[in-house]
Amino acid sequence: MFNSIEESPLYQIANPKSIVFFGASNSISAMGTNLLMSLQTAGFEGAVYPVHLKEEKVLGLNAYRSVLDLPEVPDLAVIVLPTKIVNQALEECGRKGIRKAAIVSGGFKEVGGSGVALEEDLKEIAGRYGIRVLGPNCLGVANLHHKLNTTFIPYEGPGGFIGLASQSGSFVTQIFDYLSKLGLGFSTAFSVGNEMDIDLIDSMEYLAACPNTKVIALYIEGIKRGRAFMETARSIVPHKPIVALYVGGSETGKRAGFSHTGALAGPDDLYSGMFRQSGVIRAQSVTELFDFCWVLGSLPKPEGPRVVIQTHSGGPGAAAADSCGRAGLELPALSDDTVEKLTPFVPHTGSINNPVDLTFSKNPDDFYSNIPQVLIKEKKADMLLIYFFTPSKVLERALKQMGLSEEEIMDQAPKFMDHQCSSVARLLETDNKPIIGYTFRSLQEPSIRGLTDRGIPVFPGPERAARAIAALVKYASFDTRKLDW
Amino acid sequence: MFNSIEESPLYQIANPKSIVFFGASNSISAMGTNLLMSLQTAGFEGAVYPVHLKEEKVLGLNAYRSVLDLPEVPDLAVIVLPTKIVNQALEECGRKGIRKAAIVSGGFKEVGGSGVALEEDLKEIAGRYGIRVLGPNCLGVANLHHKLNTTFIPYEGPGGFIGLASQSGSFVTQIFDYLSKLGLGFSTAFSVGNEMDIDLIDSMEYLAACPNTKVIALYIEGIKRGRAFMETARSIVPHKPIVALYVGGSETGKRAGFSHTGALAGPDDLYSGMFRQSGVIRAQSVTELFDFCWVLGSLPKPEGPRVVIQTHSGGPGAAAADSCGRAGLELPALSDDTVEKLTPFVPHTGSINNPVDLTFSKNPDDFYSNIPQVLIKEKKADMLLIYFFTPSKVLERALKQMGLSEEEIMDQAPKFMDHQCSSVARLLETDNKPIIGYTFRSLQEPSIRGLTDRGIPVFPGPERAARAIAALVKYASFDTRKLDW
Numbered sequence: 007m008f009n010s011i012e013e014s015p016l017y018q019i020a021n022p023k024s025i026v027f028f029g030a031s032n033s034i035s036a037m038g039t040n041l042l043m044s045l046q047t048a049g050f051e052g053a054v055y056p057v058h059l060k061e062e063k064v065l066g067l068n069a070y071r072s073v074l075d076l077p078e079v080p081d082l083a084v085i086v087l088p089t090k091i092v093n094q095a096l097e098e099c100g101r102k103g104i105r106k107a108a109i110v111s112g113g114f115k116e117v118g119g120s121g122v123a124l125e126e127d128l129k130e131i132a133g134r135y136g137i138r139v140l141g142p143n144c145l146g147v148a149n150l151h152h153k154l155n156t157t158f159i160p161y162e163g164p165g166g167f168i169g170l171a172s173q174s175g176s177f178v179t180q181i182f183d184y185l186s187k188l189g190l191g192f193s194t195a196f197s198v199g200n201e202m203d204i205d206l207i208d209s210m211e212y213l214a215a216c217p218n219t220k221v222i223a224l225y226i227e228g229i230k231r232g233r234a235f236m237e238t239a240r241s242i243v244p245h246k247p248i249v250a251l252y253v254g255g256s257e258t259g260k261r262a263g264f265s266h267t268g269a270l271a272g273p274d275d276l277y278s279g280m281f282r283q284s285g286v287i288r289a290q291s292v293t294e295l296f297d298f299c300w301v302l303g304s305l306p307k308p309e310g311p312r313v314v315i316q317t318h319s320g321g322p323g324a325a326a327a328d329s330c331g332r333a334g335l336e337l338p339a340l341s342d343d344t345v346e347k348l349t350p351f352v353p354h355t356g357s358i359n360n361p362v363d364l365t366f367s368k369n370p371d372d373f374y375s376n377i378p379q380v381l382i383k384e385k386k387a388d389m390l391l392i393y394f395f396t397p398s399k400v401l402e403r404a405l406k407q408m409g410l411s412e413e414e415i416m417d418q419a420p421k422f423m424d425h426q427c428s429s430v431a432r433l434l435e436t437d438n439k440p441i442i443g444y445t446f447r448s449l450q451e452p453s454i455r456g457l458t459d460r461g462i463p464v465f466p467g468p469e470r471a472a473r474a475i476a477a478l479v480k481y482a483s484f485d486t487r488k489l490d491w
Numbered sequence: 492m493f494n495s496i497e498e499s500p501l502y503q504i505a506n507p508k509s510i511v512f513f514g515a516s517n518s519i520s521a522m523g524t525n526l527l528m529s530l531q532t533a534g535f536e537g538a539v540y541p542v543h544l545k546e547e548k549v550l551g552l553n554a555y556r557s558v559l560d561l562p563e564v565p566d567l568a569v570i571v572l573p574t575k576i577v578n579q580a581l582e583e584c585g586r587k588g589i590r591k592a593a594i595v596s597g598g599f600k601e602v603g604g605s606g607v608a609l610e611e612d613l614k615e616i617a618g619r620y621g622i623r624v625l626g627p628n629c630l631g632v633a634n635l636h637h638k639l640n641t642t643f644i645p646y647e648g649p650g651g652f653i654g655l656a657s658q659s660g661s662f663v664t665q666i667f668d669y670l671s672k673l674g675l676g677f678s679t680a681f682s683v684g685n686e687m688d689i690d691l692i693d694s695m696e697y698l699a700a701c702p703n704t705k706v707i708a709l710y711i712e713g714i715k716r717g718r719a720f721m722e723t724a725r726s727i728v729p730h731k732p733i734v735a736l737y738v739g740g741s742e743t744g745k746r747a748g749f750s751h752t753g754a755l756a757g758p759d760d761l762y763s764g765m766f767r768q769s770g771v772i773r774a775q776s777v778t779e780l781f782d783f784c785w786v787l788g789s790l791p792k793p794e795g796p797r798v799v800i801q802t803h804s805g806g807p808g809a810a811a812a813d814s815c816g817r818a819g820l821e822l823p824a825l826s827d828d829t830v831e832k833l834t835p836f837v838p839h840t841g842s843i844n845n846p847v848d849l850t851f852s853k854n855p856d857d858f859y860s861n862i863p864q865v866l867i868k869e870k871k872a873d874m875l876l877i878y879f880f881t882p883s884k885v886l887e888r889a890l891k892q893m894g895l896s897e898e899e900i901m902d903q904a905p906k907f908m909d910h911q912c913s914s915v916a917r918l919l920e921t922d923n924k925p926i927i928g929y930t931f932r933s934l935q936e937p938s939i940r941g942l943t944d945r946g947i948p949v950f951p952g953p954e955r956a957a958r959a960i961a962a963l964v965k966y967a968s969f970d971t972r973k974l975d976w
Contacts, residue, residue: 320660
């Protein structure tokens with residue numbers, strides 16, 4: 007580990023002031039062109055120097071015949087050239103004095119045969135010049151806080167709090183939109199490719215020191231430095247949670263992973279043990295990876311595994327109770343005090359148990375404010391899980407019946423919903439207990455977005471919510487039980 | 492079982508020509524008003540008679556002081572009155588000659604105490620007049636093919652192919668929009684409530700005979716007639732798949748379920764055994780319930796568990812391979828013949844294994860047509876699983892680079908995508924093998940909707956796809972192994 011983030015070999019790769027770009031042209035059919043377009047879309051503010059043998063301009067930027075012609079020594083080289091000329095380009099970067107490179111080109115170790123020797127040669131060149139290399143066979147880096155994106159898919163959104171180190175470039179670039187729809191984003195995401203030099207562990211160290219990163223996500227097909235991984239993880243976990251998805255454990259996953267980055271996979275339980283012993287929380291799918299990051303990065307630590315569920319519908323309440331049970335969470339009975347305080351708000355067809363079920367609620371204030379305010383104070387519960395279901399249509403129907411005009415409805419409905427959402431979100435600040443939602447509606451509806459944008463994770467379905475809560479509980483238990491998970 | 496669907500006690504409940512409606516007013520704060528509005532939104536074409544003590548008109552319809560005043564004997568009574576006057580209303584329905592009722596009102600057996608006696612009394616009245624009752628404590632029925640919806644949430648979409656019998660009304664009414672976003676819908680959905688008379692098994696029998704229903708979904712908190720359930724399921728499964736979600740198995744789920752409909756839950760493994768022995772496929776969550784219905788209702792039966800995966804990105808390919816492995820599916824190596832045919836389409840950085848990984852593909856025709864056409868013929872594979880990722884932005888960027896104007900792009904891009912989607916969908920018809928997709932993009936994007944609207948299920952993430960495929964394989968194995976699953 008290093009003392010300051012600037013000491014990380016990834017610092018200039020994630021925060022370059024200037025970039026030389028190999029492999030972009032004015033033709034969209036070249037992959038490099040797409041990557042340079044992504045960089046432009048992100049609004050990168052530093053100098054960008056495309057190298058091209060023939061063109062005067064590449065995507066509107068002045069092009070150079072050779073990296074040796076550049077007016078300065080750029081912080082970073084991004085190389086997206088055909089395999090056979092990559093090594094020569096790196097050699098020239100070295101001669102220019104460049105000391106950081108992201109090599110996107112594939113065709114090295116991962117394809118076997120002559121690719122293995124080619125990567126050995128590339129490594130020798132990097133070593134000779136002291137160039138620290140991300141890749142080859144990667145998609146580089148995205149740091150939207152620095153308006154940097156060297157990956158395939160353009161993205162204009164803001165940066166978020168999830169730091170990713172990934173042995174798949176797709177899980178950087180093809181996930182921007184997915185996260186954005188949850189109201190999330192990457193702090194910085196590294197595609198490590200073949201890990202010829204910089205690897206997953208270097209990336210973890212960078213992300214541990216990165217002030218924008220609240221939680222670290224790992225996509226793993228195979229770890230090469232097992233002991234270093236565990237030591238690094240153990241040093242990070244006490245102050246920043248790590249979630250890992252490992253896909254190489256099954257026979258089929260192993261085969262697919264090998265042909266992808268050439269990383270060697272091990273048996274599933276070996277990795278499980280390694281994660282457990284180093285305090286890393288394991289996800290079983292990409293969905294879970296980011297679900298877990300969501301709660302770990304945005305909610306306070308719960309004191310225990312006790313959940314109180316609030317619903318206005320029996321089925322969703324029972325399904326949530328079932329999901330919580332399966333995820334190893336507890337549903338305590340409510341205190342007499344809580345029951346007494348809730349009585350005025352729950353009709354006789356409802357149920358003041360856990361789940362608290364209003365059945366049919368006439369007053370949204372009960373659901374969004376009066377009841378959560380009581381439940382958050384329940385001493386026997388550590389967290390609040392709420393079923394949200396307020397389609398705009400239903401709200402508009404109610405306002406229409408109240409005699410409001412179409413215009414007034416369009417004006418009032420969003421404000422009303424916003425007020426309800428902020429009532430719930432305020433409890434996060436006042437009571438410092440996790441609040442999690444679930445729904446079967448689109449997460450893009452204003453009534454849901456009003457919650458997620460205020461830091462309350464809302465999951466599509468109770469099973470995802472329950473498993474995410476269980477991950478949060480697991481991480482919270484770290485403090486007391488140390489690394490003996 | 493009955494010989495014709497008209498013999499089902501649910502036939503007139505799901506296909507009434509006329510309805511008397513108790514409990515609707517002109518105030519939105521009455522639940523009955525909301526339900527009548529849903530009926531109107533659905534565009535119900537039969538006669539509707541609101542009964543109201545004071546109003547002349549209810550929601551624009553002529554109101555009647557008493558059911559006894561109606562000009563005809565309606566096929567169905569929908570009762571959404573306060574608990575204490577429900578029994579009297581049913582008595583009057585009986586006197587009028589009405590023989591079918593959906594009683595939405597709660598406050599009966601599910602609340603315990605005096606509610607139990609009240610339900611006994613209600614049952615006596617129904618029995619005396621020979622009235623078949625759905626409920627009480629239910630949300631009635633939705634049959635969009637008949638423009639019928641007595642539930643809380645309005646829905647204007649078309650009917651679909653999933654028949655639902657649910658011990659939760661929410662999982663009828665709060666799921667319309669969820670299904671619609673997947674391009675799915677209910678054929679007919681019954682909320683059975685307390686099952687005082689008509690129960691889950693009666694609903695299964697109706698759905699088995701219903702020509703719009705291709706697959707039956709069950710949401711279960713507790714089954715009262717275990718033997719009848721198994722016998723009925725066994726008779727249905729050979730010609731129509733059944734998927735069940737049971738949430739009463741955990742201690743917490745049991746408690747929540749009991750306070751909901753008063754149904755008695757049993758241990759989880761008892762239900763698992765019951766499902767297994769009767770050929771019912773068990774889902775572990777609401778999400779899975781409808782995922783499984785999706786593939787079972789729209790895809791042909793596979794001959795075995797062998798999947799070939801097509802991707803243009805290593806990570807999503809490896810993650811899918813891992814998910815398939817965990818779901819018990821097999822990933823066969825490709826035949827020499829297939830490898831030979833694929834070679835022209837896969838670049839040297841790609842991989843002609845299983846998953847077939849193009850890495851970076853320049854030609855969409857390869858991905859949407861040339862490669863799937865080869866893979867669907869692979870004799871060693873029973874199904875094709877494809878990773879879809881074609882954001883509109885990327886396509887539009889490509890067309891822009893080709894020199895098309897903004898206007899031409901707006902015109903051409905959708906047609907181009909539509910053409911690609913139909914290339915894939917055509918294989919469903921020509922080769923009769925299941926094709927399933929997965930993506931991390933929104934299912935509402937045109938490039939995905941073009942597939943789902945053509946009958947190709949596309950799941951958010953490979954783990955849901957793999958588990959759904961496993962359910963399909965399980966159902967397909969029924970034919971050969973009989974009921975010894």
